[in-house]
Amino acid sequence: MDYIAIKTKLQNYTVGIAGAGGLGSNCAAALVRVGIGKLIIADFDVIEESNLNRQFYFRDQLGEKKVLALRQNLERINPDVELEMHDCKLGHEEIISIYHSCDVIVEAFDKAEMKQMIIDTVLTEFPEKSLVVGLGLAGFGQSNSIRLHQNGKMYICGDRQTETSTTWPPIAPRVGMVAHMQANTVLEILLNK
């Protein structure tokens, strides 16, 4: 498949991203660069200074809603991608209503409780949909520990071990590696359809 064929095929698909932090903002940027058809992104948060070490935002966007700032940043890369942004906190019901039309859903939350909630929701409500989870990305180094693990239609990207803490902070390179591995997995799923 040549690059034109790849781009043409990707225009037909909608990808949902749950969360617009370190995983979601960087995964979205990669998918916009390759020209995915449509992205549906939801997050309730505002940009804080501590986010700038890994998230796809800029200093002059501090205090702005992440979904609004991310829309601006993504449109500056590729205005042809359709963007549907939701400024809301996601729960079981919101995930069902917001992501029901997506071909693939990317889990891009920070907190473990939220990761469990979306995995439960998607595996129960949308068992036919592919779900790409980011799990284990804290610290630095150990590049080879970051892997893709597949179980049915659930794909796990990350080392599945390093949890963020004061001594294991989330930092740009490894967060970016997992976010891009999620985007790469989305492409693999869609281009093999």
Next chain:
Amino acid sequence: MEITLNNRIEIIDRQTLTVKELLDYKTFTFKLLVVKINGDFVKKENYEGREVHDGDDVMVLHLISGG
């Protein structure tokens, strides 16, 4: 019985056991888990009712924060 647990062969000296018993046996005390058996998602409320059988492929995923 012999099962595959997280891609590794696990031999357990029982004919059958529930998901809850398996988690206790392996001392998987983590609060946030996702369990799948042969690709099927097992909800938390079914851990005591769902049995694991010889030959099953079981995935127990520990959810950790970071993103």
